[in-house]
Amino acid sequence: MYPVESLLRKLGIKTKNKHYYIEALTHNSYKNENRKIDYTYQRLEFLGDVIISKIISCYLFYKKLDEQEMTEIRKMLVSSATLKRASDELDLINYAFLGKGVNIETDTAKICEDIFESLMGAIYLDLGEIKVYEILKSTLIKYYESNRLNNVIDYKSKIQEIFQSGMATDKKVKNKILYVHTELENRKFKSTLSFNNVIYGVGIGNTKHEADINAARMAYEKYQR
Helix, strand or coil: CCCHHHHHHHCCCCCCCCHHHHHHCECHHHHHHCCCCCCCCHHHHHHHHHHHHHHHHHHHHCCCCCHHHHHHHHHHHCCHHHHHHHHHHCCHHHHCECCCCCCHHHHHHHHHHHHHHHHHHHHHHHHCHHHHHHHHHCCHHHHHHCCCCCCCCCHHHHHHHHHHCCCCCCCCCCCCCEEEEEECCCCCEEEEEEECCEEEEEEEECCHHHHHHHHHHHHHHHHHC
């Protein structure tokens, strides 16, 4: 386990109360094995969850997205997988106070997610919302802005909804969307999306699934113009 001071230096935090961070990194298994400790990260996790959601919501609001887009993107940004990714980037698990009974292979994914939230709660209490935003800007928000958040919008579902709602060229014929795959020379895949024998989108990707998403995205964006 690394010292808390090392984490604070890495995050550029000049703390007013180091105990916030000790509490934010203390798992209940550690408390159970140390009777003198009367705290765990759970209360700060609750607070951090609320603060993260608020900051992400405000950020997306000023992006001038519609309500559905904001909801979907926020859902992905605060998902367990995304929070764990941010926690892993900060290497938080190596700063956590864990009991001997913790199973590293099965328990750490949830713990990583939790301590990212509890850490944001600690930073909020110690230094305020602006510092929390700085951390989120370098993690969750960065994933969105650099297109590193996979499937932020479920384009395949969206384009399916569009065709089913009668926005397609032929409103009377109800047919399935067809994705035709072609393997390219550079080991990438091309996906051609068609509906009622009309091509609406073409996508390239490292996998067939990624190519499908890109094809659906092209088709979806055509209908948004």
